[in-house]
Amino acid sequence: MAMTGTSPSRTAALKPGVVTGDDYRALVAACQDGGYALPAVNVIGTHSLNAVLESAARNRSDVIIQLSNGGARFFAGEGLKDAMQARILGAVSAAQHVHLVAAHYGVCVVLHTDHANRPLIPWVEGLVGHSEEHFRRTGRPLFSSHMLDLSEEPLDANLDECARILTRMAPLGMSLEIELGVTGGEEDGIGSEDLESADNAHLYTQPEDVLRAHERLSPIGHFSVAASFGNVHGVYAPGNVKLRPEILKASQELVAQRHGGGDTPVPLATDKPLSLVFHGGSGSDKDKIAEAVRYGVFKMNIDTDTQFAFAEAVGRFVMDNPKAFRHQIDPDSGKPYKKLYDPRKWVREGELGIAKRLDEAFADLGSAGRSLAGA
Ligand SMILES: [Zn+2]
Secondary structure: OOOOOOOOOOOOOEOOEEOOHHHHHHHHHHHHHHOOOEEEEEOOOHHHHHHHHHHHHHOOOOEEEEEOHHHHHHHHOOOOOOHHHHHHHHHHHHHHHHHHHHHHHOOEEEEEEOOOOHHHHHHHHHHHHHHHHHHHHHOOOOOOEEEEOOOOOOHHHHHHHHHHHHHHHHHHOOEEEEEEOOOEEHHHOEOHHHHHOOOOHHHEOOHHHHHHHHHHHOOOOOEEEEEOEOOEEOOOOOOOOOOOOHHHHHHHHHHHHHHOOOOOOOOOOOOOOOOEEEOOOOOOOHHHHHHHHHOOEEEEEEOHHHHHHHHHHHHHHHHHOHHHHOOOEOOOOOOEOHHHHOHHHHHHHHHHHHHHHHHHHHHHOOOOOOOOEOO
16 A cells, blocks of 8 residues: 555554554554654664563553664674675564564554665665565565665755655565765764764754755655754764754745645645654653654654663673673682573673663654554
8 A cells, every 4th residue: 555645543452563564654643643762773683672672561562663774784694705695684684573573562663764865775675675675575564664874965866865765665565775975984984073063054954955855755655754953863972962853844834835825736735745764773862752753753763771771781780790790610619601601691681781771762752652553
């Protein structure tokens, strides 16, 4: 089913498990109407993935699970030689795991992939191919959405390619996340020195560009925008990041003003015509997060903070039990350490660290207790 035309029902319960197509749109609309957002958590293996599901379930929140290209490659295994094949297989493997277990956690899960620049388009297209095959068998795509990040290219080149890929995805009920403006920080190779000049225009998305994207893509299918409003990937010392969520508000207002009267192929039902995404959410001020959500952000990416939560918990366990990580049997007392070096013990500590950090994210984003999943 293509995601065009009438607005989906906003209150109906959804089936727990992976949501795609009209159900995905209903979930995005519920977030925007309800003034909350979902954390989008990067996973690299079943341990981090299960921790996300565990925390979502106990917080009664829906959640977005995503893979970067590197995370997908890691998921398939570092031993695989062909990197592009590993990126595709790892993402498919993660998606199949989620399809198998997510419903049993009783919440709705969006399956997504993170940044893909031009060299990574074959990764996205390879995954769309898997969704096409899944669609032929089940009537639904494997993934809910993918991201294409061509923000370093001229606007028209960016939108041309996004339109081409979305044209292939929309008939499957898939959504496309695009990026306009450049999110700072390590992930995109922009050094922290750029943060010194927060007026640097390329770090801020121009509302006129968002309007162009809306006019080009909304007739094709559902899309979302990762807008840059001073956000950065990674965590930096306080004071280095100047978030300006008012840029998001200006973009919503411009699009609503030009296309709010039903003159577009897809009439707008709300004052938030754009589905907005917040990258670089780790370490952000809570009041700025709340403001961004008020302006229609439905998804906030979290990676750095959950990486640290995992590492910190494992690190603490190792430091508390140093002998168990050097000897199978205590050289002095003869005591066996199997119960401590068993990976199910210390990897579990890491999982609990991730889940605990996400408890905070579900609260900050206002999604706790609001899962759309019915019985
Ligand atoms: Zn990002």
